[in-house]
Amino acid sequence: MTSESKYGEEKTGVMEDDGLIHLAPSNMQTYASKLSQMETSHVPRLVLRAKVAIVGDETVGKSALTQMFHSGGHMYPKNYIMTTSVDFCVKEVHIPETNASVELYLFDCAGQSIFNQREMNTKCWENTAFVMCVYDVSSRQSFQSVQTWLNKVRSSRPSTGGGPLPGVLVANKIDLREGGINARAVVDSQEGLNLAQHMGLEYFETSAMTGRDVDRPFNYMASQFHSNYESTVRRANALN
Known part of the structure; x- marks a missing residue:
């Protein structure tokens, strides 16, 4: 049953003799929508964690990319400070249209050749879920080095039969x-794209200085990690 107020407007709902509030038809859809939102808000949030090794020659912009992504584009380093071991930070990435997010554990590894064989870099690459190989488009040497960097990271990862370590190639x-x-x-x-395809990596172009597309390679890795998790869950459920 519905009723009207003294202003002739339909009320949201009225109390009847049965002790229940009866909604006006025009408000049923709004009420149902609010209920749906309340139910969604109580769905447990899924948080996944993925380790990313960021490698490449010195001065290609690995630290600048990491800092720009971590700060949401607000912290471009004004002065170059050489990474001599490993810089580390964590950034949470929400996966659109899901209740999930992926925490990316970003390990920015030293690019100086004198540090290449140090135990620190090897430790940095252990249990890595993704690798980000970065080169500077103004340095052909850094471009030619990325295959070596990728080989080093992949060789430090135990063979599990799950295929080569996935990742991205970033032209900075x-x-x-x-x-x-x-x-x-x-x-x-085109050179960058060809190399990425040869190495089995996704290709991205960025500018840490201007902030252009800095988020894209990181968001891609987070999305892929979530997709891989979903696939694993589906396969496990199919076995039960």
């Missing part, structure tokens, strides 16, 4: 492609 400093004849980039997009 793409702002250096601008400027016409004064552009400083020496590695073009």
Whole structure:
């Protein structure tokens, strides 16, 4: 049953003799929507954790990319400070249209050749879920080095029969492609894409200095980790 107020407007609901509040038809949909929102808000949140090894030659921008992503684009390092061991930070990434998020444990590893064989880097690569190989588009040497970096990280990972370690290849400093004849980039997009396909990595282009697309490779890894988790759960359920 419904009733009208003294202003002629339909009330949200009225109390009847049975002690229940009867909603006006026009408000049923709104009420149902609110109930749905309440139920959704009580769904337990899933938090996954993935370790990412970030590798590449010195000065390619590994630390700048990590800091820009971690700070939401607000902390570009003004002065270059060489990473001499391992820098570490954690950033949570929400997976759209789910109740899940992935905490990325980011290990920014030293790029100086004198540190390449140190035990610290090897420890940094243990139990890695993804690898991020970074090069500077204005340095062909850094581009040619990424295969070596990837091989080192993958060789430190025990063979589990699950295929090679997944990850991303990031072409950083793409702002250096601008400027016409004064552009400083020496590695073009097609070269980067070809190398990524050869290494079995996803390819991304970024500029830590301008903030352009810095989030994309990190969000991709978080999304892939969640997808892999979902696939594992489905396979496990199918066996039961």
